[in-house]
Each structure stands twice: as structure tokens, then as C-alpha cells.
Amino acid sequence: MSPVHRPALSRPRLAVALLATVTLLTGCSSTPDPAVRVAPSASAAVTATPDAPHTPDAPDIPASPAEVAVASLGISSPLMELGLNPDGTVEVPPAEKGMTAGWYTGGAVPGEVGAAVIIGHNDTRFGRAVFHDLKKITKGADITVTDASGDAAHFTVTGTESVGKNAFPTEKVYGPAQDRALRLITCDGGFDAQGHPVNNLIVYATLT
Template structure:
């Protein structure tokens, strides 16, 4: 099932920067070097065989020292992706009506960049680089290991739904948070998206 643009998700971010007037020090944004080659979809290198469906329980991103539980997310009335509870800085969410991480297709994980108290779970997501691992623990006891293919940032007014959420023939993962510049009036102007594919299982 396709998900609509995440503009609704972006609008709930930026509370901390707005309240504390710290827009001069926003979270890191991905460099052009981390984008997909040629600006298109990330390269389709071979990966590990798909796993059977199994809901995820935890995401670990070693480079960011992130190791947090996952909660299920649905869609808002306008079709945009729900956000995890903003008061939980130690929680991310996954789109539970879509692909489970490790299964064939595109799995989606989202989390806040900050909340009213300060930086949140995916504050440094834009600092990730190609080749870095992301691990998803699943209820079946297996850990799906993904390798990052690209890290990109998009304006919420031109979010590429098909590129981010479109169907995939291999097991793929998208990790999303707010980014793309910052306005004191509205908060973040877009989203950072990490593209990854399954390369191993533990």
C-alpha cells in the first residue's frame, strides 16, 4: 500500500528549535555525496534473501548510538504518515499496514528530530552515510541488517512519494525524519530520508 507525502509528519517537528530560538544550530543535513547517483533511485545491488513477515520491535543505528523500541504507525485522515508520540524522545515508529522490515518490499520507519524538550531519536539522521548499517530486531528473534544506499533531503512540497514509498522487489527500508531547512514560523521545511536494503540476518 502506498503512503501519501509526509508533509503532515513534518509539521509536528521543530518545536524545540522554535521555543529555544536555536535555529542557528539545526540538526545535520545529508551532503550531496550521500544522494543516489545521478539523482535517481539508489543503485540496486544484490542483497540478502527476503525474510518471512514478522513485526519489528527495535531499531539500532550504531553510527548514531541509536537503540530504541518501535511502535506501530498508521495513516492520518489526509493519507500522510502518522508520527510517533512527540513526548517520547526514545521511540520510533514503523508503518504497520505495510511491509515488515526484512520482508520483500519497502518497509517504513519514522521518528522525530526533536520535541519541546530537545533533540529526539533521529536528530542526527542526516549525518548518516552510504554503506553504514541499520539493524531492525523482529518478534521472530531475527535481526534484519540493512546497508544504507543513499541519504537524501526533500522539500515537503515536492516529496517524491513513488521514489520513497514505491514497491520494491527486494527487502528495502526507508527511515524518515524532519529536515530540509528551517523556518521560525513553521519549523522544518521537509524531510530527511535514508534508503537501505537488506544485506544480512542475525
């Protein structure tokens, strides 16, 4: 188990903050990988839905993301929603759905202010997975996230980082963001004695 991080992720417009601490897993194999603990903002508590009722006094609720694509790498995947497991760990796409990425509902909706996070496997026991080639992405590449209403948001890659899972930059990835940020996360590097990848690959992007 990696060190516990409890950054303050409150945002100025949030009325309340979650008191629970959750564990984020970025799994890339059929068994759980070491975890990084994050304290999410209260915006994580509600998953946006395109059919939510609207009243004049209530803000518009953005549609949930439905698909992610990286045209330069030939990546195109529907997005499943990733919430929390009963033990507080964040869900990852099941191994049998390795070619499907997932949006972590504890972050921002892609295209909204804040850090949106999309997690995908590199490989599973069934073979190569959706983010197998993510390590080839380059600065300036386009990442397109299409929501359930069919609207597309384009993000430009600003950089990548491969970090040890025991030194995951929690605040940098999940902390407050003033811009409309996107992070793609998968596994990277060699393997430990239990067969778990030792690194995470993080792709940073901002709304174009």
C-alpha cells in the same frame, strides 16, 4: 499542504487494493508539518503479528518489527506501530515519546519484499529526538531492525536524500520495490514561518 501524489502502488501478489488515499506526515515538531499524500498498497491494511494462527494453506506472517538500531550513530530505539489518524493522516510518535521511532504499518515489514518505512522525530518541544543525528549517517552504514521474535535483519545504507516537503518523492519512497528495502525518514533543513522544518531527510537501505 503539499501537492497530492497518487502513484499506483499495486503489487503483483496483492488480491485487492485499498481505495482510500492517506496522508503521510513526517512530523518533527509539536505541530503537524506539511503532508504528502500516498496511495498505499493493500499489504498496508494488516499489521503483522507474531502470534497469528498458521494453517498449512496460509503463508507465514512475518513478525512485526520491535527495534531499530544504527550502531555507528549510537541510535537504538524500540518501534511503535504507526497507523492512520481519523483524518487519514499517518500517525507519528507523540512529542513526549520523541526518542521512540515508529514503523509505518502501511508499508512492508522490514526484511520482506517491498519498501519498509520507519519514521522518527529530529527534535520535539522536549529537545533532541531519536533521529537527531541521522543526518550523519554514511553510505555503507548498517541499520539493524529486530522483530518481535528476536530475529535481526541487517540493512546497508545505499544513499541519503534531503528534499523539500513540497517535492517529496512519494513514488520513489513508497512505490513498489522488488528488493527488500528500508527507508528511514525524519525532518531536515531550515524552518518556515510557522516553525516547521522545510525538508525531509530520507535514508535508503537494502537488506544485506
